[in-house]
Amino acid sequence: MKRFATILSYLRDQTKYIALYFILNLLSVIFSLFSLTMLVPFMQLLFGKEKVIMQKPEVSFSAESVLNYIKYVLSILIRDHGPAYALGAICMIIIVSILFKNLFLYLSYRVLGPLRNRVLTRIRADLYTKVLELPLGFFTEQRKGDLISRMSNDVNEIEWSVISTLEGLFREPVTILMYLLTLIFLSPPLSLFLLVLLPLTGFIIGRVSRSLRKQSNISQDQLGILMSILDETLGGLRVIKAFNAEKFLQSKFFSVNNYLNHVRNKMIFRRDLASPLSELLGVIVLCCILFFGGQMILSHRFALQAEGFITYIAIFTQIINPAKTLSTSFYNAQRGTAAIKRIDEILHADIMITESKNPKPFTSFQHAIEFKNVSFAYDGKEVLHDINLVINKGKTIALVGSSGAGKSTLADLIPRFHDVISGELLLDGTNIRGYSLYALRGQMSIVTQEPILFNDTIAANIALGTPDASLADIEHAAMVANAHAFISQKENGYQANIGDRGSKLSGGERQRITIARAVLKNPPILILDEATSSLDTESERLVQDAINNMMQNRTCIVIAHRLSTIRHADEIIVLQHGRIVERGTHDQLVNLHGFYKKLVDMQEIR
Secondary structure, eight states: GGGGHHHHTTGGHHHHHHHHHHHHHHHHHHHHHHHHHHHHHHHHHTTTTSSOOOOOOOSSHHHHHHHHHHHHHHHHHHHHHHHHHHHHHHHHHHHHHHHHHHHHHHHHHHHHHHHHHHHHHHHHHHHHHHHHOOOOOHHHHHHHHHHHHIIIIIIIHOOOOOOOHHHHHHHHHHOOOOOOOHHHHHHHHHHHHHHHHHHHHHHHHHHHHHHHHHHHHHHHHHHHHHHHHHHHHHHHHHHHHHTTHHHHHHHHHHHHHHHHHHHHHHHHHHTTTHHHHHHHHHHHHHHHHHHHHHHHHHTTOOOHHHHHHHHHHHHHHHHHHHHHHHHHHHHHHHHHHHHHHHHHHHHHOOSSSOOSSOOOOOOOOSEEEEEEEEEEEEETEEEEEEEEEEEETEEEEEESSSSTTHHHHHHHHHHTSSSSEEEEEEEEEEGGGGBHHHHHHHHEEEEEOOOOOSSSBBHHHHHHTTTTOOOOHHHHHHTTTTOOHHHHHHHEEEEEBBBGGGGGGGGHHHHHHHHHHHHHOOOEEEEEEEETTSHHHHHHHHHHHHHHHHHSSSSSEOOOOOGGGTTTSSSEEEEEEEEEEEEEEHHHHHHHHHHHHHHHHTTOOO
């Protein structure tokens, strides 16, 4: 039940609809019971198995009294209008009862359907919101395909295995309870068998279904791996084909897919056991009641008469189908708990980057960014150590060093993609944790090595951070980024769709779109993370010209492997193993004949 807390938490503000659902189901059961209790006594009277009752019996709260009163009413009906009229009247009463039973059942579905969809919609919305809130570090340890699987397949699993079964878990217990109360009312001694046998059958079903949760967890994990392989395949088809790796990837995919098939078959076999097992156990209980109840009636050991016993059996048979549905719902719910667990891992993941309760206003960058004894570690491994650095407004600072030196991590601390472990990171003399994330990141733009674009129009991608921008502003930003010329040549211009991740554009065109996006935002602080390292010579020149235009009158932090792009930086910071080992201008560092000089000699830029 603990696992269902996530689902039930979404129902807390829906109590009036849940109450209405219960009331409608209760009315449906009452009309079903009414039709059954009317039928058996009438048949006894109609076919002469019982004497008609012409004297009105005393009414009391007992099964015998209720049945005698029904007989009295039916006897009057037969006497006054004849058996054929009485038969027609009873048929109409039963039809009306069943009509109202199914009407209320349908209305209960009308209440539960939107309620179920509302829960699923909110789960998807909360998952997506949480993904946007989680720090970047969370995703470095997660497979993208597995995250997609959780947000799609696991939510679907909850819909079919949990939410759909809530109908059974809510409705069937009410139905069974009403029938049981009626049976206890008809014959308390005979109902003692039910109070012993029904929990026993429930225990047997629970034992059989226990392994479903473990198997479902394995199934969902394997499905996540399968989605990851598919995502990697789609993203790396060029390399796969170039290295003739189709069979290797195919073998990997088939292996996981076949194992998933094996696990799911076991789940289906066990799930499909629910209905026949519950029906078998229900019939066993029915036979026990028939045997012991029949013996007690034949020996006249208690007051229930034959017609009452027949009514008792007729009502008990109505429990079997709800019990089957309930057991199937229980099996499905067990299977769905694995999906709930996987979704909980995202919904309850720690958000390490927290907002200040009373953030300071930050409308414009005025003075400097300052690192004071800053250290940062990830998963216990130190990435930056004792960084001291001041970046004054309007200056360009370049970060260089070998791969893994900590360049990107240092830059990521400024927009608070990560938080420092020790030391302070100050912006205009205030710890950046004192500002709201929205205000802080509103003062910055980032151009990454890999252009991040979305399957939308060129205009929408440029205006990503400034959705209210006019077309004239978008065009101006594109001109600064050296992108207006190629955009104008497109068939639909700025309204041209660029495809998935900008697949309809060349590498240089994609990068210039991201630069135009940064220009349109017009931030005082600009972070460039190796923005030209993956481009050909002509594209690099166009992009570098766009970057030079964009860097004017801005504070820039540039990460570069190609040292030719940063030789005019105001200060170059050389990082090795998370430490600053050299700093100065290009000429100063060359004259030091240190690590930077080695990098320069390797690239032969002098």
